[in-house]
Amino acid sequence: xxxxxxxxxxxxxxxxxxxxxxxxxxxxxxxxxxxxxxxxxxxxxxxxxxxxxxxxxxxxxxxxxxxxxxxxxxxxxxxxxxxxxxxxxxxxxxxxxxxxxxxxxxxxxxxxxxxxxxxxxxxxxxxxxxxxxxxxxxxxxxxxxxxxxxxxxxxxxxxxxxxxxxxxxxxxxxxxxxxxxxxxxxxxxxxxxxxxxxxxxxxxxxxxxxxxxxxxxxxxxxxxxxxxxxxxxxxxxxxxxxxxxxxxxxxxxxxxxxxxxxxxxxxxxxxxxxxxxxxxxxxxxxxxxxxxxxxxxxxxxxxxxxxx
Numbered sequence: 001x002x003x004x005x006x007x008x009x010x011x012x013x014x015x016x017x018x019x020x021x022x023x024x025x026x027x028x029x030x031x032x033x034x035x036x037x038x039x040x041x042x043x044x045x046x047x048x049x050x051x052x053x054x055x056x057x058x059x060x061x062x063x064x065x066x067x068x069x070x071x072x073x074x075x076x077x078x079x080x081x082x083x084x085x086x087x088x089x090x091x092x093x094x095x096x097x098x099x100x101x102x103x104x105x106x107x108x109x110x111x112x113x114x115x116x117x118x119x120x121x122x123x124x125x126x127x128x129x130x131x132x133x134x135x136x137x138x139x140x141x142x143x144x145x146x147x148x149x150x151x152x153x154x155x156x157x158x159x160x161x162x163x164x165x166x167x168x169x170x171x172x173x174x175x176x177x178x179x180x181x182x183x184x185x186x187x188x189x190x191x192x193x194x195x196x197x198x199x200x201x202x203x204x205x206x207x208x209x210x211x212x213x214x215x216x217x218x219x220x221x222x223x224x225x226x227x228x229x230x231x232x233x234x235x236x237x238x239x240x241x242x243x244x245x246x247x248x249x250x251x252x253x254x255x256x257x258x259x260x261x262x263x264x265x266x267x268x269x270x271x272x273x274x275x276x277x278x279x280x281x282x283x284x285x286x287x288x289x290x291x292x293x294x295x296x297x298x299x300x301x302x303x304x305x306x307x308x
Contacts, residue, residue: 050276073273086239093156094220101216104161109170155230
């Protein structure tokens with residue numbers, strides 16, 4: 001009886017943590033803290049540098065807290081018409097482009113996941129081939145030109161409406177996460193493939209939609225190569241091209257910065273502040289959106305992985 005009580009007490013108290021386990025946890029916590037700081041500090045530095053004196057930033061005197069605080073950079077950024085034009089274009093390309101991506105990717109993935117669709121292996125093979133072989137930059141540019149999509153908004157949308165990697169992830173999700181019995185039960189109730197896809201498959205795929213949608217959204221938001229190659233009209237340039245121009249040159253404003261004179265010298269003095277401010281302004285929307293879909297992202301980030 002006494003032995004049983006002793007064992008019960010040990011079970012309730014739980015296993016004791018040995019000295020080696022404690023050292024391991026301390027070391028692991030220290031390593032994770034260092035990695036976290038290495039990742040967070042660059043972002044923190046950009047934030048404090050965006051409203052610190054550029055001279056102090058360039059001389060290395062701004063490390064952990066801002067010095068010579070001034071919001072001149074942000075004032076000039078929001079007064080620059082190019083920033084607002086780029087913002088407008090990028091928001092449109094991102095939202096409309098992501099919508100088109102999902103409209104093409106999700107139905108294609110569902111169809112390719114159905115075993116009764118006999119041509120799915122051949123079509124999937126043709127999709128996969130495009131991941132390894134393409135015509136190259138010059139033939140692609142000539143194709144876009146012949147299709148009259150150069151210097152238009154459609155060059156951001158139509159040529160890249162399906163990412164094969166995301167298509168494979170979505171197809172794997174539909175194959176492994178939607179039981180065949182669920183579809184058979186729906187068919188018995190008179191449910192067609194269209195009805196099953198819209199009323200059953202999509203509502204059960206919130207994690208998948210959130211993850212792939214976020215990937216597509218970030219890809220559109222950060223895309224500058226497409227505009228660099230195919231766009232010549234300044235009114236169609238996305239924010240990333242404007243950001244690139246500002247970061248590569250100090251010609252921040254068409255009528256002043258870097259051209260000499262009092263106004264140019266004043267703007268040039270805050271050129272670094274403007275550069276860091278543009279980085280914050282361009283990345284802020286993505287940082288705001290992510291927390292709202294984080295719960296779906298954490299659940300869906302393992303979609304498509306090998307399951308035992």
